[in-house]
Amino acid sequence: MRGAMTGTAGTPRRPLKRGWTTGSCATAAARAAYELLITGSCPAMVEIALPGGRRVSFAVAMHETSTASATAAVVKDAGDDPDVTHGALVKATVQRGAEKTGVTFRAGAGVGTVTRPGLPLPPGEPAINPVPRQMITAAIDEAAIALRANGDVVVEISIPGGEELARKTLNPRLGIIGGLSILGTTGIVVPFSCAAWIHxxxxxxxxxxxxxxxxxxxxxxxxxxxxxxxxxGLPEAGLIDMGDFAGGMLKYLRRHPVPRITVAGGFAKMTKLGQGLLDLHSRAGEVDLGWLADTLRDAEAPDALVSLARGANTALQVLQEAERIGFPAGEIVARAAWQTARRALGDNGIALDVAVFDRDGRLVGQSSGPAHSPLPRKRR
Known part of the structure; x- marks a missing residue:
């Protein structure tokens, strides 16, 4: 059956469940809070439109009112994706705004504030990304028309415990301080798509x-x-947590260049890059020990090391033996990884080097010096 999964014994398992982005949850909470502000009554369920046009409903988890504002909340359901915000309460507090200001946004407790340039929002703005802002504005505009009410409101999004959750994300490194970001371009979380990581x-x-x-x-x-x-001696802002997504990082740099990039990783991951893999996760492929053996042979490694590599259990075993006999296997892998990375990066003037480290963080290989020129242009 299409989309089905099977267990180790071949028994069918259900397809992975999709979930909702924080942007979708914030939109639903804001729509419910707006209706509560205008009518004095909060709906138990609220419907919103996703960017693609699909309409979906959310249960309202809590609501409350004060003399000047109304608050409603939705529980974030990330489906089967291991999202740090799964189960978080996404709250929206809505109050009337100045005439003809439309919908304006504030960061409440647990939602971050942008402090550095380079993000889709300028410094000083709440970390509520452009698409969620569009979704919230559209939902309130729709409700305002239906209720024949004024849509000039201030929307404050908050996530209890969000500041602590944000420490598990890259927000602090990106200069988003004080909490999480409200994200989402489709409104839907696809399990294990790693879209948030690539973002x-x-x-x-x-x-x-x-x-x-x-x-x-x-x-x-x-x-x-x-x-x-x-x-x-790089600053924190110069560190990119690329994980297994070497290709994603390099292809983005191809379109958005910097003067110099270093690709850094362990011996096994850089062996995969040297093989030609740009997705370094095990799902995309394993270390090809035959390729490693051939590469070492071409670099005039001792026959015993080549034979060991061909029959080794792991790349680590090869590295340990190479270091024992004093053969620079890390350098060989770094040069091969550089070739793959250079092809992905393109001939655009970015200086590139590859650094290979062992499990203790010791440098075991570097691609022919700290900086490189682009690949030479082919003669016509």
């Missing part, structure tokens, strides 16, 4: 470009990130 990579590059940083580094994990930061 963070893009925004990290944007922030680095806006700050005029001459050198940034994308790392596969925390060990290589700390190591490459120490190696080059």
């Amino acid at each position: 963070s990579i893009y925004r990290g590059i944007d922030v680095a470009r806006a700050a005029g940083l001459p050198h940034i580094a994308g790392a596969t994990g925390s060990t290589s990130e700390k190591a490459v930061q120490q190696l080059y």
Whole structure:
């Protein structure tokens, strides 16, 4: 059956459940709070339009009123995606605004504020992204027409506990201070799509470009990130948590260049990059030990090391043996990874190098020096 999943014993399992973005939840909460403000009655369910036109309904988890405002909340359901905001309460407080101001936005407790240039919103603005703002405005405009009421309101979005949750995200590094971002371009969370991670990579590059940083580094994990930061003395804003998405980072840089980029990672991940993989996750492919053996052979590695690589259990085993006999396997892998990264980056003048680290963060390979020119242009 299309879309079905099977377990280890071949038993069918249900398809992964999709969820709702914080932007969708904030929109539903704002629509409910607006109706409560205007009518004095809060709906138990509220319907909103997603950017693609689909209409969906949300249950209102709580509501309350004061003399000047109304508040409603929706519980974030991320479906089967491991989203840090799953189960969070997304609240909207709505109060009347000045005449002809439309919908304006504020960051409440647990929602961050932008403090650095380079993001879709200028510094000082609440971290409620453009598409969620459009969704909220459209929902309130729709309700205002239906209720024959004024749509000039101030909408404050808050997420209890959001400041603590934000520490598990890249917001602090991006200069979003005080809480989470209200995100979403489609309104829907696709499980394990990693869209939020890729979004963070893009925004990290944007922030680095806006700050005029001459050198940034994308790392596969925390060990290589700390190591490459120490190696080059990079500021935090120059560190891109690319994870397994080397291709996504490099292709974005191709369109939005910086003067210099370092790709940093462990021996196994950089071996995959050297093989030609741009998605370094195990789902995309394993370390090809046959390729590694052939590459070491072409670099005139001892026959014993080549044989060991061909029959090794892991790339780590190969690295450990290479270091024991003093052969620079890390350098060989770094040069191969550089070739793959250079092709993805294109011939656009960006200086590129690859740094390979072991599990302790020790540099074991670097691609022929700290900076490189682009690949030479082909002669016509």
